[in-house]
Amino acid sequence: MAGKKTLTFALMDAPYESARTTTAFRLMDIAARRGYDIRVFAYEGAVCVPFAQQTAHPNALHGRDAEEENHPLPKDWVAALMTEAESNGGSVDWVNCGLCVDERGVADAIEGVRRGTPGDLWSMAGESDNTLIMGTR
């Protein structure tokens, strides 16, 4: 694909704590729709984003059961991002910081997520056209 790019994103925020995670996914979704190769290094709380045991809940305030509420689960965003990238000739390589996973007990990630080290962030950035850091504030 002409103009195909490789982009690295470093995420730090845990799910449901900050709009930065949603913003990161908006950007990555654009990249996935363009068939770019996306590299993600999830650091600290962001390793919980693809945690497989996330469960949707009902919302009594909205008067909706779990199915109607369709509560967002970030693990589903990761899976959708992977599917979208692949369908457009791109890819998502999602690396969870291994030590961050261990201290949080969230090793059960969805399929396609792999465990890595800060060295992976460095190597991914070196292979990319650019890198965006989404640090925690």
Next chain:
Amino acid sequence: MKVLQVIESAYRATQEEQDDTIVWISHAMKGAGADLNVLLRGNAVNYAVDGQDASGLAFSAWKQTQPPNMARDVAGLVDKGVEIYITEEDLAERGLGGAGLVAGVKPVPRAGVPALFAAHDQVWHW
């Protein structure tokens, strides 16, 4: 590729982590062959101040035996050949203009930060 790590958010879970997570990842990436330097700005300038003591955290019988030591970890980066820059105005605004800093840390004025950015291929703002 040469990267400037800009560290601004400070003391974020340092007691839980026993370190600053970005100082830590800078150490780890340097060990993996990274060519990087660090700019401490905002509240993070305090990381380069000598004489900090974060010991004493205890909850009932639980005691933290290995508290974070930011000055030690910054000095460790200097020892590894990482250039540590620190914004002079951020030091002065916090009354740290005359504080003893970790040896090797390089104060820069804010006006000098764009040139610092330009001297690196990428700027990673944590």
